[in-house]
Amino acid sequence: DQQVKQNSPSLSVQEGRISILNCDYTNSMFDYFLWYKKYPAEGPTFLISISSIKDKNEDGRFTVFLNKSAKHLSLHIVPSQPGDSAVYFCVIRGTDKLIFGTGTRLQVFP
Amino acid sequence: AAGVIQSPRHLIKEKRETATLKCYPIPRHDTVYWYQQGPGQDPQFLISFYEKMQSDKGSIPDRFSAQQFSDYHSELNMSSLELGDSALYFCASSLRQGPLEAFFGQGTRLTVV
Secondary structure (H helix, E strand, O other): OOOEOOOOOEEEOOOOOOOEEEEEEEOOOOOOEEEEEOOOOOOEEEEEEEEEOOEEEEEOEEEEEEOOOOOOEEEEOOOOOOOHHHHEEEEOOOOOOEOOOOOOOEEOOO | OOOOOOOOOOOOOOOOOEEEEEEEOOOOOOOOOOOOOOOOOOOOEEEEEEEEEOEEEOOOOOOOEEEOOOOOOOOOEEEEHHHHEEEEEEEEEEEOOOOOOOEEEOOEEEOOO
16 A cells, blocks of 8 residues: 555656656655655665645755645755756655655656 | 765675675664665665664565664675565664654665576
8 A cells, every 4th residue: 555656657847947746645644754866776865854844845946845734745846957867756754664655757858 | 974884785696595784874873774676666665673673664575684783783684585686775774853864875786696
């Protein structure tokens, strides 16, 4: 049973435009959310996080929005750069494990 | 800043052999997680440790075992290796209390031939 879903397996965006990656979760008790970026054959790299007491967190080009009532979060990257091309995972911090979403492959083209 | 260190980075083993993967967490992190990512798959949770005690268990085969030592490093022991065990194995570390971000190592690529 997939507790964290990223419904878009892939996304293609032009350089300089905004990339929006979406994530839905099932359990309203979850309260800490993280986004990771992953290149092939490397470990996931932490990008940004948000706790359930907030609805927005911003760090440079990355902003995460949380809509608790909809059990939905999104990652905005603006402006998108070719180096952002990677797989992005929405991850929920459980008590003793990290619950991964299904991933979205982002491709930023010139 | 110190990151999560995994060793070895690459490992080739034959079927039915044994492999040991090591993970050195970020200093002062008290929680370690292990994940397996097969080709074309999402990372799958194997097991976690908090303060040297197993804290949660995922889809870890009985042929695998793991532990966390007094210096907080962790080892994943894999016996009777099968071709299907070929994957990228990641560990991550975090604090149970305080900043809740978890940081991953670069992974160990295990190839079973």
